[in-house]
Amino acid sequence: MEDLTERVRIAVAQQPFMTTLGVTVARAAAGEVDLELPFDERLTQQHGFLHAGAVAAVLDSACGYAAWSAADGEADVLTVEYKINLLEPAVGERVIARGRVVRRGGRLTVCHGEAYADDTLIATSTTTMALRPR
Amino acid sequence: MEDLTERVRIAVAQQPFMTTLGVTVARAAAGEVDLELPFDERLTQQHGFLHAGAVAAVLDSACGYAAWSAADGEADVLTVEYKINLLEPAVGERVIARGRVVRRGGRLTVCHGEAYADDTLIATSTTTMALRPR
Amino acid sequence: MEDLTERVRIAVAQQPFMTTLGVTVARAAAGEVDLELPFDERLTQQHGFLHAGAVAAVLDSACGYAAWSAADGEADVLTVEYKINLLEPAVGERVIARGRVVRRGGRLTVCHGEAYADDTLIATSTTTMALRPR
């Protein structure tokens, strides 16, 4: 699994937006990727919480890497669509975004995502991704 | 309408994440807000396009301000959930995110969003927002 | 266009659930299909309105036939996912469900749907469909 975590780290590092957000890889296994977003004032909204848009971006990415890891990292993964419910404000020191593959298909993979802020469930999502063989 | 555009500008300036993304207000009317996201390498994904997460964040915000403007700016607007379909890669010099109120209710407002990259429709969204009187 | 309307009618007649609901084809053009659902007590919920599930089923079908008509009726259309916002109760004599293609792709087509009950917008939807060549 170490190898997979390392490969996801390299893939995340290739996305400048992930670096801008300060995202790191907490854990990776086949079909399961957890990303971490530390609190950063630059990412907040008007009440000082992490902006929902930043949380959603990390959650979508966690789902994307989960789909990618389930495909053995051998396909390009494109987000077709996602839906997110924001349950609680993103308060705390860090957000953990967990992406999990629900169904892996040949062309389409569906993932479920959950975001936690210091152990509180703050968002849940479902993402449909297209796989394109390289 | 100038006054409303100015008020949306002030509201956007109060969200550090919008400043981090480089978002500006292109247009505002009651129930209609257009935000602009200039291309910025810091916001890209691995192929050099604007990251879907950045596009989604701006589109959700355009919808939020559209709901806020329809409520005369007298309520707090919280995103309950949204769904976004990503139709084309975000290629070009700028993205325009258009938020439009579909139904304004007492407690819940529904908006439709469309994002364009240099006149190409790249994403469509629907957002449900809760209004909390101040 | 008459020919297309007739072809959609034949396709609708092949779905027993559409017959059970009492759905008819109001209009069909390339990428645009309107279905009609007459009020029927068998389809109501506890307050006597048409059940949201019946409205959603017809709206999803209108989107499916819109995608099918845009593909010249030469592909099988499978709904991958949809999202629906229910805006108002379905009160009245009939519901018109309008499906419109937003983006036609080679493998995926995205449609937008709107349902009206006697001219009141009661629901809006977005659907992602997979096309499988026959």
Place this chain on the structure above:
Amino acid sequence: MEDLTERVRIAVAQQPFMTTLGVTVARAAAGEVDLELPFDERLTQQHGFLHAGAVAAVLDSACGYAAWSAADGEADVLTVEYKINLLEPAVGERVIARGRVVRRGGRLTVCHGEAYADDTLIATSTTTMALRPR
């Protein structure tokens, strides 16, 4: 819990559309409701599978009753919106639709739904519901 199951049965019986579909209550606990939809040719699509619209209607209802049961049956529950991913065709003798409360709020409740056809996961959904005190 028997009492709650009985109360959900009475509530389901008050919705003529549930009777038209042939839905029964398999299980009910606070925040958790399972509905059963037996295969019925009247509910099929052109390939002989249960129509996605019928599956979605039952899944939305399972989520609605889960929200209602979590609110002690003392509130009216209105579906604001839902999103469903259809993962596999609905083949088999019966569909079980499981609704589970993810977050219970004062005004809004979010539920997650899963539909199984003879033990195969065929659909997953997320529903936002508004609670109106009676």
